[in-house]
Amino acid sequence: MYKLKKYWIVCCFIGVVNAASFNSYASDDRQKLIELVEQQNYPAAYQLAEQLFDLLAGDPDFDYLYGLAAYHAGYFQEAIFAFERTLLVRPEDDNARYALALVYFKVENYIAARAEFARLEHTQDEYVRQQSLQYMQAIEGNLQANNAQLAANLSVGLGYDSNVNSGLGDELYPIPIPNVGLVDFKFPEQSAYQQSLSANVLYFRPLTKPGGIIASAAFDKTNYSGSDSLEKANLDLAVGYIHKWQNYTAKATVFYQKFWFGGGVYQDLYAVLGQVNWQYKTNQKIALSSNFSITDNIENDNLDLQTNSFKLSHSYRFSEHKLTTYVSHGKESVTDYSFDSKHYERYVNALGINWQMLVNDWGIFELGYQYQSTRHPHLNETIVGAGGESLFFEQKRKDHINTVKFGFEYFISKQWQWQNSYQISNRNSNHLFYNFDRSVFSSQLNYRF
């Protein structure tokens, strides 16, 4: 019996010594883990926590530290399990619950994140409570983003157009009139005040994670005081599909436009549009777009056109600025090539730059410049000179158009915006009829639904 007693004492002593050293080892490592977390050396903290996992997992304090290290080291899934373990033991631990909610949010488990943030609504920690409320708002937004969305705008505006008829000025121009000869004509500039009404509706419905359909309808109408013959209106309808993968977004759209001019239908336009965006850096994007359209002109069949165009643009965001540069090329071909229609064919090239700046909370300032050149590959043989033998326009037509635009949008409220723009344009053509100088100012009130 004595031997047995002695044996138990020896065993206990060995056990205590072993356990004490073991405990000391674990204690040191735990302290080291705390230090590593405090030093923000999360990769090392996670590595150490992993080594201690089999020994200490299930201990709420260890699990909490493990969760912190895992979260910051990017092991979100492991962090979730760890914080859940902490809460299984300490359901009242608001810090662990807040941490768990954050990781749920991080892995886009918005449903669970919302439930945990909601449980923190009555926490004593005001900071955590406020943050939880903000996260819950963000979650609603993120969940909504995966649902069908509808957006609409309605605008009414006033403006002034210095040359609404693209007139040439007060000079006299000799025009050949068949059987009469040259007659002097004047093409005076006509200015007008304009009233505009615009409405558009946009609908987006995600079908899958990367793809969704988009549909839009827009109506614009502009009246000019004293010039009913120049009033114009258009109705645009579009349906498209958007697909995202990695840093790319592709969009294909079928588009229809009905255009009214002077109170009557002027033309119908049918188009197929394609666009690919490549977000190659977080703040830089390249977009390539292409479209093919068919125009059916109701008044003049010679103006029935088929258009192919391409546009390459680059957008760069820096702080609150956005700079966009672009080049485009297009070719307009007449549907029925004939003596009377061929001169309507043309090549259109353009380049432009646009700068937008967000001014604190109250508006957006915009400045843009575009240069466009058009070249007609065929002579206009429908107008002959006074003698009836030579062409009135002996050269193929070439136009150069420069446009500068200033814009400013003021945020009256979340729904209301006051949008202003001033655009100056000038066209220089080797066919003098087509020259003009024009400036348009418009100011409109927009309501966003």
Place this chain on the structure above:
Amino acid sequence: MTFKNLMVSSSFACLLISTIGLMAASANASESELAGKTIIASGDVNAFTPEDKRTLSRRSPIYKIDKVTTADDSQAQFKMIDGGIVALQANTELEIASYQYDQETNTGSAVMNLISGGLRTISGKIKSYNGNYTLNTPAGSIGVRGTHFEVEILGDELFLAVWDGAVDFKVSRTGKLFSFGENENFNYAKIQQTTGAVKGLLNPPAVFESGYAVPENQASKVKTGPSKNETISIAVQASKKRSPVATEILTSGKPTSSGVASELNPSELKKDSDLFALQNPIAERVGVTKFELVNHNFTSSMGDVSDANMEMTVNFDKQRVVTGFLSFNDEGGKWSARFNGAINQAKLELDVLNASHGKNRAEGEINGEFTSDNQARGSLFFNEIKMPSVSAGGEFELAE
């Protein structure tokens, strides 16, 4: 033999018998293949074999042949032999049909059958090394491509969520294969067991709202100690008067939190939310705040620096330094500069808008970053444009 001797002898005999019993049970268990260990068990968590029922608690092993069950308000987490983690919801029955992993060759396979309830798992090394990892459910089988997914059976419907990685779901009824998760069309799905209809979902189903954490108003039901042998529990009770270290030994042979809790208490760390914010200390900041100079060591090539002033207004919502102003004097006059810029993570990316020294134009740069949610540190350097040798600079500290 006295009564006392009889009692001692009886106790010793009992101890011997129970020890032999334990060894036998252990030998029995080792005949089955170990599948994993219980990390935590809350409430009523059991493992069933055809012959046996074991109540699971922390560190309890689970074996290949086990059917693990959780009762109402009960949950558990297991670490599997390949490092994978499995968490079981309440009212779950999970059968571990096969769980094999060879550490030396990194090969293995796992087949589990979810009979009812729900689970969430992070796949371990079996999947990392392209082994077969399958979870069978009444609606179909889930081939796991990795790494983190969740499944729950609710009546006739099975809900699936992939939080990381991807899974393939083969519908029992139709044999059709659907994939979910990364690079697939949906992360979430609802599967009708009776019809085999599969519907991809864009948002997590509400069934996953509860997560695997205990609500704050519910008491913890965690079983913290080994429960295979009551004598150990009795020993723990008896040892409560001993030193914490002794308690540790008698409890499990390994330390638990009780002995070192005070060292580990995260409340001893900085504010917990700050720990989260440390990676990006201003991640949680919102609104507009002005920061002012609280410390600096500016020096100049033209004598002593005095009257240093620096401030910046930060709009955290827009991650912008909206306005900034700097001035200080030396014998050559007043250095002044205006700046603004952006915040990238915690880093200040500042643009000096105009700078001057006395009547001369100057140029320079300011670098800095937020070291906490209410403090920024950095350095600056300026020189005159015409006379670059006339320069000034140093480090600064701004605070709210």
